[in-house]
Amino acid sequence: MAALVLGFPSRGLAGATATFASGRSPASAAGHIRHLIVIVQSHHSFDNYFALYEGIPALQSNLCLPTATAGASCIKPFTLASSQSKAGLNDSSAATLHAIDGGRMDGFVTAQSNTEVGTVAMGHYGVQEMGYYWSLARRFTLFDHFFAASPGGSFPNRLFSVAGQDASYANAGAAAGVDVPTIFDELQAEGISWKYYVQGLTAPEIAAPTGYQKTMVPLLAMPRVLGDPAMAARLTDVGQYFTDLESGKLPAVSYVASTSSSEQPPQDPSKGEAFVRTLINALTQSAEWSTSAVILTWDDAGGWYDHVAPPAIAGGGGRLGLRVPALLISPYSRAGTVVSNRMDTTSILRFIEQNWNLVPLTARDASSTSLAVGLDLARRPIPPRVSTAAPMQATAARGPAWLVYIFYLGAMVVAAGILTWTVRSERRRGGRRPDPKLEKGPSAQRVLELRK
Amino acid sequence: MAGVLPGRLFLIPGRLGVVSVPGSITSVERKLREVPAASDLRLVVEAEGPRQLLVFLSRIRESPSWQVAGVLGLAALVRMVDLGRFGYNGDEAVYAGQAASLAGNPLFVNQFPVFRAHPLLLPVLLSPLFKEGTPDLRGRVVMALFGVAMVVGCYLAGREIYNHRTGRLAALLMAVMPYDVTISRQVLLDGPAVAFTVFSLWLLARWVRKGGMLWLASSAALLGVAILSKETMVVMAGGAAAFMLVSRRVAHPLRSLVIFGGSIALVSAWGIAALVLTSHAATGGDYIAWQLTRSSNHALAFYLTTVTPAMGWLVVGCAAGALMQRRNRNWQGLLLGAWALAPIVFFQLYPLKGFSYLLPAAPPIALLAARFLRTFRWGGRLSEEGARIARSALSTAIAASLAIGVWATVFSSPAGAGMAGTGGLPGGREAGRWVAANLVPGTGLMTLGPSMANVIEFYSHYPAQGLSVSTDPLHRNPAYTPITNPDLAIRDGQFSYLVWDAYSAARSPSTSARMSKLLTRYHARAVYMGREGRMSVIVIYQVHP
Structure with missing residues (x-):
């Protein structure tokens, strides 16, 4: 179990935050975690998704970012309305560095093409849109200092997630192709199973992927991988993920890339949430749950505001990218704990290397903090639970039960009172005297005849 | 004397x-x-x-007490034996779930709303039994006792209106009437509601015989309690009012009506007050609006072809014969005729039809049939002794035929399970328990209809929704949430399992066909199969988007 370094012990309650030592024994996690599933979504900052989450300190009330228009009022963070248009924001390296502004974090509005778009960048989602992700944070581990490895956008960060470097990627685009060693080369060499599940990937597309697919799946931008049948065969449609889970053939390391459900604006986050929910629900319903961990994170902040200045990269080389959400979902997660260790995209690689005894790919992943700080192997495993999108039945309207009892039992008491009054009254008058006002029909003698 | x-x-x-x-x-x-x-x-x-x-x-x-005790023992026997053979049907699951939710049972509070379509007297009475766990048998035992109480009420009413022997025979007919036995063996609102109406009938007859407005108020109070069990019992007030207005026996019909109506209101208003003060008046209004605008769910001959055989053709025939006899053209015949015809006429005209809805008519029909069997003279062709023997033989034969009917419909075959209110649901309890034991908590299940969803939710405590629930708010029970887009819901992971059942499929072949398409489209694999005899009645499929 990781030793507590700072803060207070994990109490399994939403809102508990702590920092944990990263020097854990790789062998201890290897015994418990036999499957790692890496799900990378797109284009959202930590504050964009978790600023209003109950376990996170609120943003400063006087926070207000300047606009490019002289004399115009500044822009405060605000909760995005469901109907509000969420245009895609500029998340290029230049725009991100402008937003960071040397650590002052005041350029998010002016980094966009105009004030109207820049205003959107200050928005954040509430519980209505984030219900599922927040519920995951309450049950599992949320990292609140998980930075994108690069300020440069989707492709370099996705490349970092598999290679520990961006291959000096500039803005040429994934289409140019890259060729760097990846974690999959090591896994392949060690005979450790792996797969890259891609949403909607067809066989012809593996031979000739689209530019967008290359951005979302760095391996598709590597001719070397596509030319190697043994490697290319491990790129498959996400439907295979469900089949593998069902047949007990889930590989040791799985990467899942969404394409049509990536959450990249202007797409509504609910579509990506539904996609992720499907993946995690399938895992929780499989036999692999007890030995699995899922890291769910985002490739970059997508131009959205985040208030924490990214730290400098150790050994020079500029800054990390902005904070992105990251959740570690496993039976051994620190339930309901917000872990504040400084981490970045390469922490995923660090965990794989530690858990399966692989050599670090680069200095970046060698020096990063492993995801293992989000695990507590000594705890009782969290039982699996399927999450659904919406209440299945109309909200159970209970109301105050005591009022229901009072009124219905009151009615019974009133009825019993009338009956008791009747019987007592009958006894008082002898019980036999007919009501003369009613008696206009048959005589008592006739009644006796009828009773025969 | x-x-x-x-x-x-x-x-x-x-x-x-x-x-x-x-x-x-x-x-x-x-x-x-x-x-x-x-x-x-x-x-x-x-x-x-x-x-x-x-x-x-x-x-x-x-000995009257021995005879009545024997009839009551028989009534209890046929209502109690093998009571837990099948699990709850959809309606039973709802009422028991309401009781458990009202009691604060943590397994139910988030799944079964307390306020639904009907008053809450039954959930209130049952709630102490459902405080924890998932009990089902004890609820049915309470219902069986209400069924026995109904037989007691029938005897008392018969004794009051005619004599001990007629009351005893009517009680015997009720004790073994398949219709009453079937309903009394289920957790339905009709059992307690009709039990209270029978006692109300008894007290109304007592008022007519003895006079004294307190008897009338007592009768109305019990009818008020019946209305708090099931709101449709207000129809019986119509029957009583018709009697008061028509019978020459009632001297002051308007004053009697005021006292009768006032007493009913004095008791039943408590239920309305509960609805208003717990801020669920709108909920009640939604249900009433939905009930009144529902389209007809059965053919016009539904009651004739389903309820009459369950009551017994001979019993109904004898009751009709009694109403035609000249000797019964008196206040007794009028009272029983009004009491029987009020629910029959109303529910025949009402578009929504249900197997159990005519239960209030069963006691007066049994009483009229008993009267007929006790007094029929065979056209004067037989001697007094011969006629007596013939009446006894006919009474015995009818009671025996009813008992055989009870055996056939209640104990020997689950054939009635396809119709709401005709019995427990074979295989439903077992399927629900399998879900609870084998699926991950929170797993969503799509069923063909809301009835099976209720059963699955009751026994498994897992969320379930019916595919057949209409997306049009005017055509669905306000308690149910429709599956607006089943494909999307499966793809989004809302439903990982689909439940097909033979009963719902028989009621709605089109919904069954829709589910078949979903099963094919999402690579369904059967993971559970519940059988009744040789037939698969419930199949649970796992689907993958």
Whole structure:
């Protein structure tokens, strides 16, 4: 179990935050975690998704970012309305560095093409849109200092997630192709199973992927991988993920890339949430749950505001990218704990290397903090639970039960009172005297005849 | 009345009577028939020598309390035996779930809303039994006891309106009437509601016989309690009002109506107050609006072809015969006729039809049938003794045929399970328990209809929704949430399992066909199969988007 370094012990309650030592024994996690599933979504900052989450300190009330228009009022963070248009924001390296502004974090509005778009960048989602992700944070581990490895956008960060470097990627685009060693080369060499599940990937597309697919799946931008049948065969449609889970053939390391459900604006986050929910629900319903961990994170902040200045990269080389959400979902997660260790995209690689005894790919992943700080192997495993999108039945309207009892039992008491009054009254008058006002029909003698 | 009758037969009111019997038992019986029946006359027969056993039997036969106890024992037996053979059906699951939710049972509070379509007297009464766990049998035992109470009420009403023997025969007919037995073996609102209406009928008859407006108020109070069990019992007030307005026996019909209506309101208003003060008046309004605008769910001949056989064709025929007899054109016939016809006419005209809805008519029909069987003269073709034997034989034959019907419909076959209100749901409980034992908590299940969803939710506590629930708010029960886009819901992971059942499929083949397409489209794999005999009645499929 990781030793507590700072803060207070994990109490399994939403809102508990702590920092944990990263020097854990790789062998201890290897015994418990036999499957790692890496799900990378797109284009959202930590504050964009978790600023209003109950376990996170609120943003400063006087926070207000300047606009490019002289004399115009500044822009405060605000909760995005469901109907509000969420245009895609500029998340290029230049725009991100402008937003960071040397650590002052005041350029998010002016980094966009105009004030109207820049205003959107200050928005954040509430519980209505984030219900599922927040519920995951309450049950599992949320990292609140998980930075994108690069300020440069989707492709370099996705490349970092598999290679520990961006291959000096500039803005040429994934289409140019890259060729760097990846974690999959090591896994392949060690005979450790792996797969890259891609949403909607067809066989012809593996031979000739689209530019967008290359951005979302760095391996598709590597001719070397596509030319190697043994490697290319491990790129498959996400439907295979469900089949593998069902047949007990889930590989040791799985990467899942969404394409049509990536959450990249202007797409509504609910579509990506539904996609992720499907993946995690399938895992929780499989036999692999007890030995699995899922890291769910985002490739970059997508131009959205985040208030924490990214730290400098150790050994020079500029800054990390902005904070992105990251959740570690496993039976051994620190339930309901917000872990504040400084981490970045390469922490995923660090965990794989530690858990399966692989050599670090680069200095970046060698020096990063492993995801293992989000695990507590000594705890009782969290039982699996399927999450659904919406209440299945109309909200159970209970109301105050005591009022229901009072009124219905009151009615019974009133009825019993009338009956008791009747019987007592009958006894008082002898019980036999007919009501003369009613008696206009048959005589008592006739009644006796009828009773025969 | 005390006195000495010819032939050494002594009757002493309210005290022990002693009879010395030198002759045959039949001769004593003949003498007894000459005595006007009176509830306060008690009889003990004392005999000597080898006839002791025969005389003992005679004692049982002639003792009102023994006879009634025998009928009640029979009623309890047929209502209790093998009560847990099948699990709850959809309606039972709802009422029991409401009771559990009201009791704060943590397994139910988030799944079963307390306020739904009906008043809450039954959930209130059942709630102490559902505080924890998932009990089902104990709820049915309470219902069976209400069924026995219904038979008691029938006897009392028969004794009040006619005499002990007619009450006893009516109670026997009710005790073994398949219709009443079937409904009394389920957790439905009709059982307690009709039990209260029968006692209300008894007190109404007592008012007519004895006078005194307090009896009328008491009758109305019990009808108010019946309305708090099921709101449709207000129809019986219509029957009572019609009697008061038409019968020459009632001297002041308008004043009587005011007292009767006021007493009903005094009791039943508490339920409305509960709805208003717990801020669920709108919920109640939604249900009423939905009920009133529902389209017809059965053909016009539904009651004739389903309820009449369950009541017994001969019983209904005898009741009709009684109404046609000239001797029954009196206040008794009028009261029972109004009490029976009020629900029959109303629910025949009402578009929504249900198997259990005519239960309030069963006691007056049994009473009228008993009256017919006790007084039919066979057109004067038989002697007095022959007619008596023929009536006894016919009564016995009808009671026996009803008992056989009970055996056929309740114990030997689950055939009725396809229709709402006709019995438990074979395989439903087992499927729900399998879900609870084998699926990950929170797993969503899509069923064909809301009834199976209720059963699955009751026994598994897992969320379930019916595919057949209409997306049009005007055509669905406000308690149910429709699956707006089943494909999307499966792709989004809302439903990982689909539940097909033979009962819902028989009711809605089009919904079954829709589910078949989903099963094919999402690579379904059967993971559970519930059988009843050789037939698969419930199949649970796992689907993958």
